[in-house]
Amino acid sequence: MNSETVNKQPDCDVLIVGAGLVGASLALRLADCGLRIGLLDKGALERGISWAQPQAGPVDVSQFDPRVVALTAQSQRLLAELGVWQQLDTLRRCDYAHMRVWEQDGTGQVEFHAREVHEPSLGTIVENSLLLNALYGSIAAHNETAQAEGRAPLALFSERSVVALERDSERSRPISRLRCDDGSEVSARLVIAADGGNSPLRSLAGFETREWSYGQKAIVTTIRTALPHAHTALQRFLTTGPLAYLPLADGVDSGPGRHCSIVWSADEARADELMALDEAAFNAQLTAAMEGALGGVEASATRFAFPLRQRHAKRYVEGNVVLVGDAAHTIHPLAGQGVNLGLADVEALAEQIEAGIKAGRQPEDPTPLARYQRQRTGPNLAMMALMEAFKRGFGEQPIALRWLRNAGLNAVNAFSPLRKALTRTAR
Numbered sequence: 394m395n396s397e398t399v400n401k402q403p404d405c406d407v408l409i410v411g412a413g414l415v416g417a418s419l420a421l422r423l424a425d426c427g428l429r430i431g432l433l434d435k436g437a438l439e440r441g442i443s444w445a446q447p448q449a450g451p452v453d454v455s456q457f458d459p460r461v462v463a464l465t466a467q468s469q470r471l472l473a474e475l476g477v478w479q480q481l482d483t484l485r486r487c488d489y490a491h492m493r494v495w496e497q498d499g500t501g502q503v504e505f506h507a508r509e510v511h512e513p514s515l516g517t518i519v520e521n522s523l524l525l526n527a528l529y530g531s532i533a534a535h536n537e538t539a540q541a542e543g544r545a546p547l548a549l550f551s552e553r554s555v556v557a558l559e560r561d562s563e564r565s566r567p568i569s570r571l572r573c574d575d576g577s578e579v580s581a582r583l584v585i586a587a588d589g590g591n592s593p594l595r596s597l598a599g600f601e602t603r604e605w606s607y608g609q610k611a612i613v614t615t616i617r618t619a620l621p622h623a624h625t626a627l628q629r630f631l632t633t634g635p636l637a638y639l640p641l642a643d644g645v646d647s648g649p650g651r652h653c654s655i656v657w658s659a660d661e662a663r664a665d666e667l668m669a670l671d672e673a674a675f676n677a678q679l680t681a682a683m684e685g686a687l688g689g690v691e692a693s694a695t696r697f698a699f700p701l702r703q704r705h706a707k708r709y710v711e712g713n714v715v716l717v718g719d720a721a722h723t724i725h726p727l728a729g730q731g732v733n734l735g736l737a738d739v740e741a742l743a744e745q746i747e748a749g750i751k752a753g754r755q756p757e758d759p760t761p762l763a764r765y766q767r768q769r770t771g772p773n774l775a776m777m778a779l780m781e782a783f784k785r786g787f788g789e790q791p792i793a794l795r796w797l798r799n800a801g802l803n804a805v806n807a808f809s810p811l812r813k814a815l816t817r818t819a820r
């Protein structure tokens with residue numbers, strides 16, 4: 394470090410590394426808080442879509458992004474406050490009001506209805522790339538307005554990966570300098586790692602994690618079924634892992650929705666077998682695995698497989714580096730809660746930073762950051778424990794356990810208050 398770097402103002406007060414769904418939402422949430430906010434990603438940080446835009450006429454399985462998220466009402470509220478939800482074309486987001494969960498070789502089943510919790514829907518399925526595109530659109534619009542009004546725009550550092558982190562202090566305030574693979578350096582008082590489950594920044598900053606492999610891969614793709622999905626999400630627990638059908642909106646003039654995004658989590662060997670099948674054989678296996686639900690599978694798009702890990706950082710804050718989203722916690726996709734937890738992190742961290750500023754604190758002040766950590770660790774761990782219990786419960790083989798699971802599912806289904814409580818948790 395030379396004297397020039399010592400005396401230079403940091404490039405940002407707060408630098409968010411990773412502009413996925415969580416990092417981009419956090420940047421927008423903090424955009425008007427009076428601090429200089431930066432957003433850095435190895436990608437391009439601008440609108441541009443690789444999947445088809447909503448269009449008139451029938452749609453095809455290949456036109457949907459195979460990665461989708463089921464967003465809760467709480468997540469939707471945050472995205473609406475950021476002006477993002479309104480940008481999502483209603484023709485490409487699908488509310489679901491009913492969910493049915495049942496298991497292989499069993500009689501247990503549980504159903505969740507939005508009407509039981511007096512809500513219009515249990516959640517909404519949105520394609521990841523359309524949501525990210527809307528977030529980048531809102532960032533561009535924010536920057537245009539800020540520039541026109543003479544305010545600081547969000548500083549965008551695109552197409553560069555962080556490869557090294559130097560932590561220092563200057564006039565008794567911490568400063569972090571991030572070196573990138575293009576040779577550039579970006580400095581900030583507070584650095585937020587939103588760079589995903591494998592978070593390079595988390596490793597560079599020396600955070601410890603507890604993690605293990607589920608020994609499963611999640612296969613995702615889009616399917617067309619013979620019968621309409623009627624805005625119902627389906628999940629069947631197979632002995633090799635859970636399989637979900639998530640209803641999709643079909644666009645203009647194409648009749649009742651017959652497209653679903655699927656997430657088929659299976660033991661690695663089974664997942665590799667399924668990935669190797671041709672389309673007709675895969676559709677047949679899928680139809681059988683879902684017991685012919687929705688009249689069977691007529692077509693499926695290209696498949697993608699993701700290895701599944703459970704991971705939780707022991708701490709979310711180390712000095713002036715903070716973790717959010719999958720960088721802090723990665724969970725099994727069986728309840729579709731990953732982004733929802735990440736967006737709850739966004740809300741909690743932004744509130745604490747804003748409260749700190751109002752109280753005259755610096756953005757890197759440890760007190761609000763510690764509050765964020767306390768606020769989020771409990772709910773994130775609770776959701777991870779719930780997913781683990783479901784996953785382990787349904788993966789076990791002994792008949793006695795299976796009977797208990799069935800009895801448990803039916804008990805949940807028969808006992809309305811418990812079902813309502815679970816429905817609220819998942820919303």
Ligand SMILES: Cc1cc2nc3c(=O)[nH]c(=O)nc-3n(C[C@H](O)[C@H](O)[C@H](O)COP(=O)(O)OP(=O)(O)OC[C@H]3O[C@@H](n4cnc5c(N)ncnc54)[C@H](O)[C@@H]3O)c2cc1C
Nearest residue numbers: 411413414415435463554555588589718719729731732733
């Ligand atoms: C099969 C599957 C299905 C899922 N379904 C759901 C669902 O229905 N609902 C739900 O809520 N969640 C779901 N999830 C989880 C959800 O996808 C994740 O929780 C979410 O994508 C995490 O968002 P993130 O922004 O934290 O991380 P990411 O989306 O991983 O974004 C990380 C960003 O960091 C950038 N980056 C990485 N490294 C660097 C670097 N060194 N330098 C600069 N930039 C970097 C990347 O380019 C990327 O833009 C699912 C996950 C899987 C695997």
